[in-house]
Amino acid sequence: VASLGDVAHRAQVSVATVSRVLSGSSHPVRNVTRERVLQAATELDFRPNALAKGLVTTRTNIIGAIVHDISDPYFAEMVRGLEDAANATGYQVFVCSSDRDPDRELTYVRTLLSYRVDAIVLAGGVIEDRSYQRELSRLLAGFEEEGGAVVTLAPHSHRASGVILENREGAASMTHHLLALGHRRIGFVAGPPQIRSSRLRLAGYRQALEAFGLTYDEQLLATGWFTPSGGAAAVCELLDRAPDLTAILASSDAMAFGVLKELADRGIAVPEDISVAGFDDVQMAAYVQPPLTTVRIPTYALGNAGAEIAFEILAGGNPRPRRLPLPIVERASTGPAKAS
Amino acid sequence: VASLGDVAHRAQVSVATVSRVLSGSSHPVRNVTRERVLQAATELDFRPNALAKGLVTTRTNIIGAIVHDISDPYFAEMVRGLEDAANATGYQVFVCSSDRDPDRELTYVRTLLSYRVDAIVLAGGVIEDRSYQRELSRLLAGFEEEGGAVVTLAPHSHRASGVILENREGAASMTHHLLALGHRRIGFVAGPPQIRSSRLRLAGYRQALEAFGLTYDEQLLATGWFTPSGGAAAVCELLDRAPDLTAILASSDAMAFGVLKELADRGIAVPEDISVAGFDDVQMAAYVQPPLTTVRIPTYALGNAGAEIAFEILAGGNPRPRRLPLPIVERASTGPAKAS
């Protein structure tokens, strides 16, 4: 591959001049010279070495996105938003699926630091693990000190700029919605308790029940991974323990899909026998049968915002956290409670 | 951040020595010296600069993955497989969603070349566009000449190592399956014709029909994007033109999901009134109602293989293309043809 030097040689100018015209510097260059350089660059099919550039400018134009799992549509849609915003500004994105594992996540962060990425976007909720949180904050603090941008798109222990999703409020208002439909025995399918977002959603459910004058009943709670099979397993538990429930609120759409499937397999009609609601509003929520009532998180916009916030920080700004309310999307999977 | 020089200074040795112990060189280093270096590195929280390393070794440990759309579960699942294999070998992956746009794709490739990635994995089917194909091949040929690895995971114009999915055969055997169930009027929901994979699947459908002695009927063909809404729109067209069809084969699961939804909205029973089959077997295929009969592409394994093939090439090998047959997964969305 041709280097700056090769272009300089061919254009009969110094590498400094070549650099100035090719890197879009504001340093003045005579027009004829500029033309000669451009011409030579084209002829040699010159492609600047981004590593060398990054080494000297200490800007790599790389964003690292740490997600729980890129194959989970929630994160995939978010990363797409992030990617589009990044790309529009000449940035690339590294995907890092941590599987909610503290060690994997820390290893990924260290690697991102090695590549001297400009920004790290934490897309998943923080893992509840003291020593992990301490080490992560240590790494990120050092990174920020050197001018790196850290953005959080889910509840986190590390204080950083980002978007604050109203997880608790979202879960609470969905619970209210079910209560308003006449449901009194509402099962809750919770996500992994070691994820902060899970806890907040559970807290919102509980809060809404109690505000309504109902007591929180542990028989109505089952826990699992944020996956369809996690949801399916949880609903089996629930049906065993509380056969009288008339509605189920799942902590994620993926879980709700598993719930829906399990109910269909058992011949339980939704929403006639049991209403089902989800959380996230991933694309498929509108396409399952029946279409899923859910709490909407605008994943694409969220990813987009993540990149924008990162750019603000890199530009020297100090963006305040944005609060994002999570509206309910009513579809066909919820309906009035069956008379008992 | 501490540099090699800082570590060398603190350990009272030369940077050469530090480099040798920290980069895992096979060059002999006395044990006491090694210990001193390790100690100093820890104390300084040394984190090697991957850019500088890449600049001199001409190996960046980066793989670029070009997909049509990372928010499409088909690609997200594949990228996860790619990421896991890459990560296990100390590689990072850039995600590049081209939206099937020739310019976007070429721009991404140029950028990847600028970052001197070690490998480029083309995950989506080639776009049928002469000048794009020519330019792409030119870029990739240059890249390969410099030792870069190119891997294709879908039918492509650029000849490279990779996996050959039996798209045609997969579509043909699904068509046979429907024929065997007694269906004679089988609608086909095709993907965008400018994608090679789309054409192959259509060809397989047609081939199976003709092998069976039926004539291919254009009234039974509708085209759209590889999305749920693309599938929904196509099925509307189809139902208008050929109200007598008893089965529909969609070119992707995403499209099939749209078909399923549209049929449900119209109160058409699946599979009693119309059988529906998809293509891909993404995770959700097993979770929609009714669970989708589909042609299985092992996306995760495919991504995994992509990375492995790349590593083989980088190790100097010349892996032969692997053919991958696509088996049918029978679920509840297909059944015997309704007696007419």
Next chain:
DNA sequence: CTGAAAGCGCTTACAG
């Protein structure tokens, strides 16, 4: 407006 030179943080022959 142009260029010579230093430097970013590494690796690796080469010499000892």
Next chain:
DNA sequence: CTGAAAGCGCTTACAG
């Protein structure tokens, strides 16, 4: 076993 030095491909004061 250890180190001095060149070099990877850029950018950017500094001097003219």
